[in-house]
Amino acid sequence: MKTYFACMPCFLNQALRACRFMGLDDQKTRQVINAVAKLIPQIPMESSPPETGRAVYQIIREISGNADPYQQVKAENTANALALYPVMKQMAAAAANPLAAAVRIAAAGNVIDCGVNASYAIEKEVDQMLENEFAVFDMDAFLAQLEKTERILYIGDNAGECVFDRVLIEQLPRPVTYVVRQAPIINDATMEDALAAGIDRVADIVSSGTDAPGTVLSTCTSDFLDLLKQPWLKISKGQGNYEALSAGPYPVFFLLKAKCSVIARDLDVDEGQMIFASSSPPDFSRAS
Amino acid sequence: MKTYFACMPCFLNQALRACRFMGLDDQKTRQVINAVAKLIPQIPMESSPPETGRAVYQIIREISGNADPYQQVKAENTANALALYPVMKQMAAAAANPLAAAVRIAAAGNVIDCGVNASYAIEKEVDQMLENEFAVFDMDAFLAQLEKTERILYIGDNAGECVFDRVLIEQLPRPVTYVVRQAPIINDATMEDALAAGIDRVADIVSSGTDAPGTVLSTCTSDFLDLLKQPWLKISKGQGNYEALSAGPYPVFFLLKAKCSVIARDLDVDEGQMIFASSSPPDFSRAS
Numbered sequence: 367m368k369t370y371f372a373c374m375p376c377f378l379n380q381a382l383r384a385c386r387f388m389g390l391d392d393q394k395t396r397q398v399i400n401a402v403a404k405l406i407p408q409i410p411m412e413s414s415p416p417e418t419g420r421a422v423y424q425i426i427r428e429i430s431g432n433a434d435p436y437q438q439v440k441a442e443n444t445a446n447a448l449a450l451y452p453v454m455k456q457m458a459a460a461a462a463n464p465l466a467a468a469v470r471i472a473a474a475g476n477v478i479d480c481g482v483n484a485s486y487a488i489e490k491e492v493d494q495m496l497e498n499e500f501a502v503f504d505m506d507a508f509l510a511q512l513e514k515t516e517r518i519l520y521i522g523d524n525a526g527e528c529v530f531d532r533v534l535i536e537q538l539p540r541p542v543t544y545v546v547r548q549a550p551i552i553n554d555a556t557m558e559d560a561l562a563a564g565i566d567r568v569a570d571i572v573s574s575g576t577d578a579p580g581t582v583l584s585t586c587t588s589d590f591l592d593l594l595k596q597p598w599l600k601i602s603k604g605q606g607n608y609e610a611l612s613a614g615p616y617p618v619f620f621l622l623k624a625k626c627s628v629i630a631r632d633l634d635v636d637e638g639q640m641i642f643a644s645s646s647p648p649d650f651s652r653a654s
Numbered sequence: 655m656k657t658y659f660a661c662m663p664c665f666l667n668q669a670l671r672a673c674r675f676m677g678l679d680d681q682k683t684r685q686v687i688n689a690v691a692k693l694i695p696q697i698p699m700e701s702s703p704p705e706t707g708r709a710v711y712q713i714i715r716e717i718s719g720n721a722d723p724y725q726q727v728k729a730e731n732t733a734n735a736l737a738l739y740p741v742m743k744q745m746a747a748a749a750a751n752p753l754a755a756a757v758r759i760a761a762a763g764n765v766i767d768c769g770v771n772a773s774y775a776i777e778k779e780v781d782q783m784l785e786n787e788f789a790v791f792d793m794d795a796f797l798a799q800l801e802k803t804e805r806i807l808y809i810g811d812n813a814g815e816c817v818f819d820r821v822l823i824e825q826l827p828r829p830v831t832y833v834v835r836q837a838p839i840i841n842d843a844t845m846e847d848a849l850a851a852g853i854d855r856v857a858d859i860v861s862s863g864t865d866a867p868g869t870v871l872s873t874c875t876s877d878f879l880d881l882l883k884q885p886w887l888k889i890s891k892g893q894g895n896y897e898a899l900s901a902g903p904y905p906v907f908f909l910l911k912a913k914c915s916v917i918a919r920d921l922d923v924d925e926g927q928m929i930f931a932s933s934s935p936p937d938f939s940r941a942s
Contacts, residue, residue: 371670371680374687378663378694385659392659396699399662403694406666406687411680 367609369411369418370628377409377422378402384426384552388435401425415609416580423551423579434550436525443526443553444562447475450488451564454533457492466505468537469621470495473640475530476523476604477623501624501639508599508619508642512539515599520569521545521581521611521618523604525555528563531603535568542569543593549577554606580606605629611645618645655897657699657706658916665697665710666690672714672840676723689713703897704868711839711867722838724813731814731841732850735763738776739852742821745780754793756825757909758783761928763818764811764892765911789912789927796887796907796930800827803887808857809833809869809899809906811892813843816851819891823856830857831881837865842894868894893917899933906933 381402385395461467474495547554560571575587600618624630630637669690673683749755762783835842863875888906912918918925
């Protein structure tokens with residue numbers, strides 16, 4: 367996805383939210399705002415928003431001196447989600463269609479802001495997600511690709527959400543390689559977060575190499591780019607990965623909530639709607 | 655009111671909205687965004703938001719070459735409001751407390767975005783406003799000041815809204831001086847808009863001298879500043895005037911809807927609530 371004009375004020379808003387989250391004082395907050403404002407005229411419209419997100423959080427890291435402000439929140443999110451894990455696993459197994467139910471549970475992980483919800487609230491969200499209407503729910507295309515693939519590349523999003531992904535991975539009939547960020551960025555899942563969620567018990571875990579809040583290909587390792595070129599079914603969780611990967615060149619199943627008006631317009635859905643959709647007709651030849 | 659950190663992304667958002675309203679092309683929109691982004695590090699936190707609003711719209715005027723993009727919308731807003739004027743006048747006259755009803759009708763003028771509502775929708779809004787709960791409705795203090803004042807200084811806000819102000823002015827038991835902006839800025843009322851609304855039939859009209867979207871004292875004429883020093887009851891309509899005048903030094907009755915979270919916090923009310931409140935205990939000595 368390209369950058370839209372509406373993303374420009376949003377970069378400032380995101381920086382401000384991070385400053386508040388970190389409890390930065392007024393002087394440092396003003397420094398962050400000024401630095402992000404100075405960045406704006408340099409942002410290419412053809413870049414994807416996570417590329418700018420990466421630069422914004424570099425600014426915040428430098429000014430705050432804090433490389434991983436979300437560390438504790440991420441650990442809490444994972445703990446809250448793990449507390450619910452046995453229930454979610456059972457929910458998926460008991461469903462009429464366990465795979466479809468597990469896709470919905472994984473989607474719930476993208477919806478829930480574990481930072482502000484206690485675990486009982488998560489349980490309610492998961493319950494609702496099992497009934498939730500998706501704007502697109504391409505299960506038939508997904509099953510068709512599952513038949514043909516020998517492995518699944520599952521590109522993770524946030525910490526905590528990994529636990530929900532684990533429920534889906536356990537329902538997938540093929541081995542899974544799970545992808546995390548290389549370095550902490552906002553509350554995105556790193557190797558440490560995936561391990562804490564127990565992903566290593568159900569999948570191989572690799573880093574994409576990026577420290578952006580999305581799988582920005584120009585910042586990924588060649589090892590990961592080689593994996594992307596494999597003719598495997600690929601699942602991409604969340605908004606940042608959608609923004610980074612929607613322009614191609616790899617066909618991917620996107621599973622996310624359209625959390626802002628810009629993404630919703632890009633997806634041609636209403637803000638707040640859920641999507642489980644292939645980026646293109648199944649065409650593995652594009653990936654080679 | 656000072657500038658809050660949350661105002662910074664909002665200045666960019668406002669600029670973007672104006673670009674869209676004017677149908678600016680992508681290249682000029684980008685120029686506006688870049689220029690406003692460059693302005694942000696120079697904004698003093700102790701300045702009021704309309705001071706920056708003035709600079710933002712100067713940028714937009716220069717890049718667009720359009721000095722008054724809202725001219726047509728303002729004329730339409732006034733025409734829509736005038737179509738409802740006889741009904742509103744009758745509503746106030748027929749109310750158990752005509753003056754309180756007229757205050758509420760004037761407040762409705764601040765709520766309605768005439769640019770997007772047809773006149774039947776305005777009528778519904780006015781009906782609702784007559785029932786609407788205000789966060790503060792200082793009628794007793796207002797009546798006490800009305801008793802003592804020989805004249806009222808009524809600081810207007812937007813075009814169209816002038817017609818609603820006219821209904822209130824007709825219920826006021828003292829002569830009124832109505833204040834407009836000197837030059838077009840967004841949809842704020844100028845002399846032309848006040849005349850189109852028929853304010854000249856019920857009040858004297860003067861310009862504050864400002865071309866800011868609020869009564870920024872440093873941009874006002876000395877003639878207007880002299881009027882502000884008079885020991886008259888003063889009414890200030892809308893958010894921009896609140897932002898410019900709330901820090902003093904003149905006691906003013908503010909009549910507005912808290913349309914954003916920053917104003918709401920500054921007023922200590924919920925976003926979206928209405929206010930009719932004195933800026934201070936009645937103390938005309940502060941004005942001398």
